[in-house]
Amino acid sequence: MGEGGQSIPDEEWERFLREAEAGTRDAPKEPSARARMVARRLREEPGRPDAWRGHEPPRRRGGKGRYVVGLLVAAGLLAVALAPGRVTGWFGGGGEDGRGTPLAVESRRPDQAPPTEGADQRPTVAQPFRGSPAAHWGDGTAGIGMPAARATGWMSKAQVAQALGRSRDFLAAAGLDSAVLGGKRPARAIALVNPHQRDVQDYLAAAFRAPSRTNDPLLLFSRFDTAKVRLVGDVVKTRGRITYREGKRGAIEVTADVTFVYPVVRAAAGSDDVERTIVRREIVMSWDDPAKVITEPGTFSLLSYKVDTTNGGCGTYTGYLSPGFGTERATASPDGGPAIDPYDRSTAVGAGTRGDGGTACGTATRS
Incomplete structure (x- = not known):
């Protein structure tokens, strides 16, 4: 051949x-x-022959591989059936600390409330946001959406950016500062308010001297009486956004709409009955042109403020949020207010508003 x-x-x-x-x-x-x-x-004989005295590696039949994969799938299904919550955590659903994969920051008002799946899961000291949509919200100011700055009204782009940053600083000093949450006077937040705005300064003075229905510090600030309750951990979950537009006399009118979620237990040592106090505030701030309005550099005029509060002590005006625990937690509205989903940000702040001369305490549909 x-x-x-x-x-x-x-x-x-x-x-x-x-x-x-x-x-x-x-x-x-x-x-x-x-x-x-x-x-x-x-x-x-046609076709390719086998080599004489040659060697060809045996083909993989895949039998053993399919057996291993099948075993793993079966084990996974069994794990889901026995502990669905833990398996969800493997994929970022909850995590060991009750926190999930954070959502992207809010850029506009959502068109519906967040899902209710898992709402029957009770929070724990180790997982204080368990069973709550807040598990997927940002920590502190990370949960507050910020718009891009652009020259508006009397301000340049850089000045607008500074005003937006200081507006967020006010939110942090009023609702996230650990000393203020522990009952201290919110001095840093108050320092950002125009000292020449007489009506607001009178309100602030009265609110901390003699809290009342009309002079309630909780309209702007979150404070707890540490003799009665304490926060669980050092994380407050937030969700919301800051927007702005040109206001009167060329002012920059900044609107902050933010929900704060505070996990708390009784102050007594060893307390592990975790409840959540949820506060949603809408605050409108005007950064005025000093050539047209009497103000101080780096301060804003307060135009309006509204708040919806869940499990914060309805009808009480002590100057502190007063959450209930277990059977103490209110299940009905003492003022006959509407049902409120405290996590629903698709509607405007209003139901349960404290201020503007009235209070309507609603019934929370979940905590």
């Missing part, structure tokens, strides 16, 4: 015999009987 499995021509065979007979060094050797037999079989 020649190269490629072709028959040897008669001329080549005769040359082979002559050179072999003459003893030429390079004369080809006569094919053996075995080689001639293999060559004949190759001519007679």
Whole structure:
């Protein structure tokens, strides 16, 4: 056989015999009987033959692989059936600390309330946001959406950015500062309010001296009486956004609509009955042109403020949020107010508003 499995021509065979007979060094050797037999079989059998005395690795049949994958799938299904909450945590649903994968910050008002799945799961000291949509909200100011700055009214782009930042600073000083949450006077927040705004300064003075229905510090600030309750951990969950537009006399009118979620227990050592106080505030701030309005640099005029509070002590005006625990937690509205989903940000702040001369305490549909 020649190269490629072709028959040897008669001329080549005769040359082979002559050179072999003459003893030429390079004369080809006569094919053996075995080689001639293999060559004949190759001519007679079509297709690619197996190599003689060759080795080909066995093909993977996949039987064992399928068995392992099937076993893993079965184990996974069993785990979901026995502990769905824990398996959800594997994929970012809850986590060991009750926090989930954070949502993107809010850029506009949502069109519906967040899902209620898992709402029957009770919070714990280790997982204070368990069973709550807040598990997926941002921590502190990270949950507050900020708009891009642009030159507006009397302010340049840089000045607008500064005003937005200071507006967020006010929210942090009023609703996230640990000292204020522990009952201290919110001095840093108050310092951002225009000192020449007489009606607001009178309200602030009265609110901390003698809290009342009309002078309630909780309209703007979150405070707890640490002799009665304490926060669980050092994280407050938030969700909301800041927006702005040009206001009167070229002012920058900034609106903050933010929900704060505070997990708390009784102050007594070893208390582990976790409840959540939820506060949603809408605050409108005016950063005025000092050439047109009497103000101080770095301060704003307060235009309006509204608040919805869940489990914060309805109808009480002590100057502190007063959450209930267990059977103490209000299940009905003492003032006959409407049902409120404290996590629903698709509607405007209003139901349960404290201020503007009235209070309507609603019934929370979940905590």
